[in-house]
Amino acid sequence: MAKYMEMIRIRFLMMLAYRTNYYSGILIYSINIGAYYFLWSAIYGDKSSIQDLSIVQMTTYIAVSWMARAFYFNNIDREIALEIKEGKVAIEMIRPYNYLGMKMMQGLGEGVFRLLFFSVPGMVIVYFIFPIQFTTHPATWIYFLISILLSFIINTQINLLTGIATFFLFNNDGLIRAKRVVIDLFSGLILPISFFPVWAQGVMDYLPFKGISYISSMIFTEGFHGNEIFHGLLNQTLWALVLFIPIQLLWTTAKRQLIVQGG
């Protein structure tokens, strides 16, 4: 366990060394939040609420889902793909740790860094520009923190799956890009799931993506009431557990038919 903790720490310090790169990131996210803010204001027009969300809740939803994205988002699929292509994965495999576990910890180190140096200051800045409301219930904050941790796990698991797919596809830049687009839409980042037509919501109930953004953002904006919060967290937990199965299966198959190209 200590070596995994160490990995989180090292990644964190690595990110800290390049922290200036993140100031512009906050600006880019704010630009995106701004675009959606104006769009949603126009959509609301003089309606006071759509799908039980007021315009202030909606603005908060957009802001928090972008800022939470900074936490759960990582490029480990790209990193794994690169290590497989360059043959480095062979060396990683003989090291005395679980390769996938280590990748996940690196992602977590990055995530914690971005949470502290990107999401939190970003949220404060956005708070001064757009009409956003923070909840004062401590319980909501705790649920939210649990929820984004689960978001991170689900998103990272999907990244691991995409990364491992390189073993079979050799070049999966296209898949990585497609995955990112699918997640942006189906996770509820650009549009709350409750806005979709009912049949589409039914489909998304059977997909893991809404656990990445929608559930945590709805908890934060208090768009979920009572049992909905627990249902949401339960849904996330189940997906986080279920997704380990395909990862293990793919990983075992991949190791068996591994061809190291160079290295």
Add this chain to the structure above:
Amino acid sequence: MSYLSIFFQYAGQYLKTRLTYRADMLVEIFSDLLFQAVNLIFILVVFGHTSLLSGWSKDEMVFIYGFFLVPFAIFGAFFNIWDFTDRYIVKGEMDRILTRPIHSLFQIILERMELESLFGVITGLGIMFYSGHQLGLSLHWYDPFVFVLLVAGGALVYAGIFVALASIGFWSDSKTDIMPMMYNIGNYGRYPVNIYNRIIRYVLTWILPFAFVGVYPSAYFLGRDEWYGYAFFTPVIGVIFFGLSVVFWNYGVTKYRGAGN
């Protein structure tokens, strides 16, 4: 040597290299389509909850998005200069470019082209024809010519802004994130400008004129005569911005000092 024949030589070579990895190219085109679909789905889903958005109907919004895709695809196919500083200045590739007797910017356009982006033109046209049909728009004999002119204007606006930003690389080769930022600002142009406040609208019209890529030229085809002035101004803005950026580029080239040995 004619620039046109050089262009076709490069395009021919490019197609050969791309067709070697057909599967990869297909996945790339597919993920482009997916990306375009996401924005379309956003518009469609949103209009499940409202009938008008600042006076624009669903089909009009879809039409504007369809139009936007066409100049954006042309820009994406020929102006991949977002990593110009890294690729040409820091790595010293610019030295190679400058020893050849063709305009430096033209060479970079040729080297970095990504012709598969042009599929966006087809998607855009498809979306426009579909929503135009829904709106009952009719085509005049001169509309295709106006379309070409307005699309060219829109693509030149994008090109002008990004060429100008790339030129900054001649003075400073430090890493900036101004290019990705500009791509995100460009997204504002996909939607009607009257949903934004006065300041942003002004910026999108006169300073970073992304509104001339989407809503202004579309207004002509949608018959929104209150915006006609802006619509017909599109090619002018395009030529002005692109012209200025080329002047800026040429001036930058004279300041280029190479990167080390």
